[in-house]
Amino acid sequence: MKDHVEQIRKDVKRLHTQGVNLLNAMRDEQFPGEMEEHFTNVLKRNYQEFKKSLPVFKSAYQPWYSEALALVSLLLPLRANDLIRLYERPRNRKEITKENYVIEDYLNDTTITTGFDKKVVAGPNAAIPAFEQQFHMIAGILGTLDSSLLDIRREIQADLLDAELDKAGQLAKNKFYRAAGAVAATVLEKHLEQVCARRKLKVSRKTIAEMNETLKKQEVIDFPTYRHIGLLHELAQLCLQNKKREPEQAEVADLINGTDKVIKTVF
Incomplete structure (x- = not known):
């Protein structure tokens, strides 16, 4: 998941840089005299060297647009149609104007x-x-990249934890109650660890019990939620450590359902 998020970050920054070059290439194709004067007299840069570094817009734009559309659809979905509208000729257009x-x-x-x-x-x-x-859409994404990636990270984490809970449910359905409880306990522990990390809370021992205490002290959760997680911890201990008796079906169901509630309500 971390690699996936970092790749998105790199892709957005790369598309932003490519967008700058494409915009300059487009301006240079249409207004070469003005561009040369600006670079030579205002920026005091070598215009010919700059010109050599520019892409050919017609050949470089389509790959850029395809990637930009994919990223806008992912990170800024409400603007995807705007990106398309700026590229495609309108079907109902009767005449072409500026x-x-x-x-x-x-x-x-x-x-x-x-x-x-x-x-x-x-x-x-x-x-x-x-x-x-x-280009400004990509620049806008770059400006809000961390918050956008945080939302994606949460979605990915939620999907992964939901999948693990589904496995626990299948194990319980086949009467592997201890194994089902162990999987649910792991999901609960992972989620609480993510909550603490997201809120930058220091926890010396990343156990359910200690993380629960920390979240209560920092007023992230209220007392009923704290008590609920405490009960889930007791059920988790029954499945993970208590070898004197097997966990019952209802206890494992409570652990699975309770964990599902926590991962959907505690952030």
Whole structure:
């Protein structure tokens, strides 16, 4: 899971950097004179060296867009349709103007002219604002990356723990009560450990009992929840350590159901 989250972080940062280069490439293709003057006179940089470092927009954009759409769909799902709208030509578009010119038009070198003198109504430079908006979506994700990844991390953790609890339920169904209880106890311990880590609470011994005490002292949980986790700990001990008697079906069911409640309500 950690590797997955870190890969997302790297992908967003890489797409942001590529977006900067694509935007500069697009501007340079449309306004080379202005770009050269800006780099030479304002930034005091070698324009020709800069120009050599730029990608060819038409060949580099599609891979960028595919990855950007996947990441926006994952991290900023409400904006995915906006990203697509800025790329695809509208099906119901009756005429092309500067306002509805999209990146797909740019890739096809679409230019709309009017009159005897072929005055340009909408041309490739009209796509620059569309790409700027797409780029700003990636920049926005970069700005809220940690909170976005935290949400994903929580979802992944919840899915993993739910899967483990499902295994415990299957073991209990087949009357392997001690094994089922041991799995549920492990899930509870993992979840409490994640809660403590997320809240940066120091716990010397990461046992259910000690983490429960710490969460109560830090007022993360109220007394009824503290007592509930304490009872679950007792059932966990029965399954993990008490060899004098076998845990009963109802006790294991209480442990599984109680753990499920904790992982869904204690964060």
